[in-house]
Amino acid sequence: MNIEKLKGKLAFLREAEKLKDVLRSGHTSSGRAESTAEHSWRLCLMAMAFEEELAGLDVLKVLKLCVVHDLGEAIHGDIPAVSQGAHPDKSERERADLLTLMAPLDDKLRGELLALWDEYENAASPEAKAVKALDKLETILQHNQGANPEDFDYAFNLGYGRKHTGTTPLFSALRALVDDDTRQRIAPLLIREERAGDAAAIECVTVAAFADAAHTSHTEQFIVNALRRAGQLTVSLVAQVGEDEEIVGHVAVSPVSISPSGAVGWYGLGPISVVPGRQGQGVGAALMKAALERLRQAGAAGCVVLGEPAYYGRFGFVARPGLVLPGVPAEYFQAVCFGGAWPEGDVQYHDAFNATQ
Numbered sequence: 042m043n044i045e046k047l048k049g050k051l052a053f054l055r056e057a058e059k060l061k062d063v064l065r066s067g068h069t070s071s072g073r074a075e076s077t078a079e080h081s082w083r084l085c086l087m088a089m090a091f092e093e094e095l096a097g098l099d100v101l102k103v104l105k106l107c108v109v110h111d112l113g114e115a116i117h118g119d120i121p122a123v124s125q126g127a128h129p130d131k132s133e134r135e136r137a138d139l140l141t142l143m144a145p146l147d148d149k150l151r152g153e154l155l156a157l158w159d160e161y162e163n164a165a166s167p168e169a170k171a172v173k174a175l176d177k178l179e180t181i182l183q184h185n186q187g188a189n190p191e192d193f194d195y196a197f198n199l200g201y202g203r204k205h206t207g208t209t210p211l212f213s214a215l216r217a218l219v220d221d222d223t224r225q226r227i228a229p230l231l232i233r234e235e236r237a238g239d240a241a242a243i244e245c246v247t248v249a250a251f252a253d254a255a256h257t258s259h260t261e262q263f264i265v266n267a268l269r270r271a272g273q274l275t276v277s278l279v280a281q282v283g284e285d286e287e288i289v290g291h292v293a294v295s296p297v298s299i300s301p302s303g304a305v306g307w308y309g310l311g312p313i314s315v316v317p318g319r320q321g322q323g324v325g326a327a328l329m330k331a332a333l334e335r336l337r338q339a340g341a342a343g344c345v346v347l348g349e350p351a352y353y354g355r356f357g358f359v360a361r362p363g364l365v366l367p368g369v370p371a372e373y374f375q376a377v378c379f380g381g382a383w384p385e386g387d388v389q390y391h392d393a394f395n396a397t398q
Contacts, residue, residue: 177202306342
């Protein structure tokens with residue numbers, strides 16, 4: 042056992058750890074920026090998932106290529122796919138960075154890793170061609186799955202990597218499926234007021250949205266219906282894909298009371314619902330922004346919401362020590378003030394929130 046060789050490998054691994062902090066242009070389904078290391082991990086998982094369809098290839102080599110293909114990015118980071126045309130020296134730079142990263146390794150291992158990287162970069166084997174295709178498909182898959190910024194360019198997906206994903210029936214079939222996902226992401230989303238006849242569709246959306254949700258009694262659809270019957274749906278917006286397509290999301294806003302302050306003009310946001318197949322695609326964010334804008338335009342004083350602090354904080358909601366929803370942990374009850382002084386006291390929602398049928 043060569044201790045110096047072991048030390049060199051540990052030094053290499055310490056440097057390679059930087060890949061965990063190299064961020065890509067896409068985001069995870071929770072809205073956090075994705076790292077290159079995470080992309081490489083799921084690329085490996087893709088290769089394993091489709092091993093049966095990759096019959097005839099050296100799967101161990103495929104996995105090695107998946108691990109090594111972006112390793113050079115640990116030094117100077119990732120160039121997003123959409124920007125690579127402006128960086129014609131990307132390949133040369135990454136190869137030089139990979140050599141720097143591998144400096145602590147012995148000559149044999151350094152040569153093996155560099156040979157794998159060159160094989161991938163030049164698509165010099167059936168295995169490398171397969172990894173090239175999977176790499177493009179994983180990128181598109183993440184783009185479509187991620188909770189990306191509102192101005193994210195999904196249309197880019199449709200042209201990305203076609204040279205590599207059309208080489209086999211497997212990759213062509215996968216490409217068709219992820220392209221369908223892309224087209225759903227770029228389909229025009231219409232946010233509009235609830236109309237007569239929408240109630241049944243809204244109920245279906247609400248039931249589906251909360252079917253697998255934790256920390257709920259699954260009464261959200263009854264709450265919306267009860268608010269409507271009571272004339273307390275101050276704002277009721279639906280998200281619709283196209284003018285004549287299905288409703289995929291809904292948000293309700295209703296008045297709340299605050300005692301003992303007696304503050305007026307305050308509202309509660311929720312329930313907000315998005316069908317599972319469209320969650321993480323910006324539908325909820327679009328509904329949130331539209332609902333808050335409706336309240337501002339109507340001269341509302343502010344709005345409260347019960348939910349995840351990290352999510353609602355993106356829309357200006359903050360926890361206020363003096364504004365309380367009895368029986369609820371303070372950090373999960375947040376508010377946004379549209380102007381004027383913040384009220385203090387206990388918040389009470391309409392009785393419709395007790396509806397059970």
